Amino acid sequence: MIVPLDHTICDVTIAKKALCVEFADGRTLCAPLEWFPMLSAARPAMLEEFDIAPDGLSISWPGLGETVSADFLLARRSAAGSDNRAEKML
Numbered sequence: 001m002i003v004p005l006d007h008t009i010c011d012v013t014i015a016k017k018a019l020c021v022e023f024a025d026g027r028t029l030c031a032p033l034e035w036f037p038m039l040s041a042a043r044p045a046m047l048e049e050f051d052i053a054p055d056g057l058s059i060s061w062p063g064l065g066e067t068v069s070a071d072f073l074l075a076r077r078s079a080a081g082s083d084n085r086a087e088k089m090l
Helices: 037-041 070-080 085-089
Strands: 009-015 018-023 028-032 058-061 066-069
Touching: 009 058, 018 070, 028 070, 037 066, 066 070
Parallel strands: none
Antiparallel strands: 009 018, 018 028, 058 066
């Protein structure tokens, strides 16, 4: 039986130089902050001021004017292949 993946974002953490997102299906994806210039340049306190959209499909930082979608993270991760640099940053 194939279990469908749930791309709903449940939790977000910023760990060192990575944005880590936990999805409803239990997966965690970490992406280097360098993928997001606005986040990479922000002060740590500003990074903590985010909102997960009511539908769980994006994260926004109102004070920075930045929004990151689950689809973008998943597509970028797929394009990166087996590059595990973000996981090594943790």
